[in-house]
Amino acid sequence: MDGNALPVRRRLDPEERREQILNAAVAWFAEVGFAGTTRDLARRAGVTQALLYKYFASKADLTEAVFERVYLGRLDPQWLYDIRDRGKPIQGRLTRFYRQYTGAIFTYEWMRIFMWAGLAGDALNRRYLGHVADRLLAPLAEEIGAAHGGQQPAMEDMWNLHGGIVYIGIRRFIYHLPTPDDPAAAIEAAIARFLGGLPGAA
Amino acid sequence: MDGNALPVRRRLDPEERREQILNAAVAWFAEVGFAGTTRDLARRAGVTQALLYKYFASKADLTEAVFERVYLGRLDPQWLYDIRDRGKPIQGRLTRFYRQYTGAIFTYEWMRIFMWAGLAGDALNRRYLGHVADRLLAPLAEEIGAAHGGQQPAMEDMWNLHGGIVYIGIRRFIYHLPTPDDPAAAIEAAIARFLGGLPGAA
DNA sequence: CCCTTAGGTGATCAAACGATCAACAAGCGC
DNA sequence: GCGCTTGTTGATCGTTTGATCACCTAAGGG
Known part of the structure; x- marks a missing residue:
């Protein structure tokens, strides 16, 4: 045999x-x-x-x-540069970032180990999310503010955008619920809603 | 003594x-x-x-x-009736529902046990979220569609709204990150953005 | 071909685990 | 106050756990 x-x-x-x-x-x-x-x-x-x-x-x-x-090497420093590239429209930058970000973390291993560690109270977990907030969400808020004429979303708004997207991975890998094979369309729609629903948006 | x-x-x-x-x-x-x-x-x-x-x-x-x-008695059947009360504006109904819903599940015990059970693959977990989808999110989508002239959000859009809100509780009780003492304002803003950002919204 | 090196194993230890049991004693009826 | 019921306990069982040890043997150099 x-x-x-x-x-x-x-x-x-x-x-x-x-x-x-x-x-x-x-x-x-x-x-x-x-x-x-x-x-x-x-x-x-x-x-x-x-x-x-x-x-x-x-x-x-x-x-x-x-x-x-x-954890190591999961976040690409290049993302921040792309986020700040004001030569491109803000919606495209947001979409590109979250395509890359979810491409990096939407795996069975990462999502679940991150959640196990979170429940266990691991400090690495908080440090990672602090990094996400300071180096990714805060700059994104700045860029959105600049694109919308100074009206900058609060961090809590950014967490809401972030959470809505990450929740796709939670549903799939933690809860084992059916999700779209490719979350790109849902993410794109979420970003479009977020920008379109901001106060002062056309 | x-x-x-x-x-x-x-x-x-x-x-x-x-x-x-x-x-x-x-x-x-x-x-x-x-x-x-x-x-x-x-x-x-x-x-x-x-x-x-x-x-x-x-x-x-x-x-x-x-x-x-x-799990038992966590979901109030009354919520569905309030959701379908078309005498009131849709935004108020959404806000009211999520104030009640988060009031019921945003506790240390519920959020963490639900997550532990989810990771362990418990079937009760999936059944609960199936109930949320069928009996709460789907009717909400219907009501939003009726209020917006037939343009009904897809279930994936509803999950996005839901996830963005629930993520507040995840940040607080799972990750032990700082969150607003009262999440009502953040939730209200999220709902307003969601409705305002829907395709075809004024 | 033999011999030395070092990657790998089976056996085993002490502690911690879920679960059980005989024995104790608090509280009520009389 | 006495005795019976039963809520409660300390001791203990068999198993599983992380960790260690002496021993085995595959593989490369000479």
Whole structure:
């Protein structure tokens, strides 16, 4: 049957093995949360439970590595430059940003690990959202204000726009409810409504 | 010091004791999730761990009781009648509904238990949100359509409105981020924007 | 081909877990 | 005040958990 299958490499490069375990940990903790057992994780990763502790000092150490993997490099600094490019209309900039943003965070692993961590009270979570507020939502509000003649939305309004869009991912990945395969149209409509409904909008 | 304190009643009415345990369980599981231990719960409730099993057959039985307590009677059937009261302007009906709805679900216990249950994949969760969609959001969309001359928002638009509002509670109770003490103003603004931004709105 | 290195495993430990049970004692009827 | 009912407890069971250890063996150099 599997006579032509590649021989199972029993001894892997440490880096490769660590990567394999870490990937399995991300998928596993995303599914069941950080209360998941190391034995089930090891089974899922295809290694023995003891081996986990050759690559990670403790379960806490492993979960920290999962956090790093999931959070690091998720936000692209380029987005801020595109947001501030006043040569383009504000609606297009908003749409472009949220297409990129949701493209980065609308994954099973990210949405769920972010929510597990939020419920657990992780500080990284708040720091991340503080970053979103200061470096993304606040500039967006500024740009909207500039485009609408000085009438700048309050941060609470920006959170409302943000939440309405992010909620698509929550419905899909947390609640497992049906959502559009491609959320682009819904996001575009939400942004158009937001801008069109601002006080003083044409 | 506590000479005038009421004597600690060591033997309670079964109903009273069950209530005491259940209340503690709701608060405890809301805080740490359903992976929380029965020992810590018992300590928090001020009873011994063994006593829990005199009132609940198992931990699963206890968590089910917590679900019932949290879900049951949360949605008021009266809301639907108010929503359909075409004698009043649509914006007022939307505002009134979301003031009542958020008044019912914006609590630490509800928001967090709902999210824990959602991540755990509980079916009650999906059933609840299905109810919200069919019995509340769909009628709201109908009423908005009637008020705007037939142009009825799609369900995805209603979810967007809903998500933007619910996200206030997520920020406050899940992520522990600062939010307005009274979300009424933000909600009112969100509804006004939603209606004002609909295609074909004045 | 052998031998050293190091990636990997099975067995096992101590602690924590859900759950059970015999025994205790608070409170009511008489 | 006495005895019975039953709410409550401390001790304990079997299992599961994170973590550790001695041991095994695949793989590359000589």
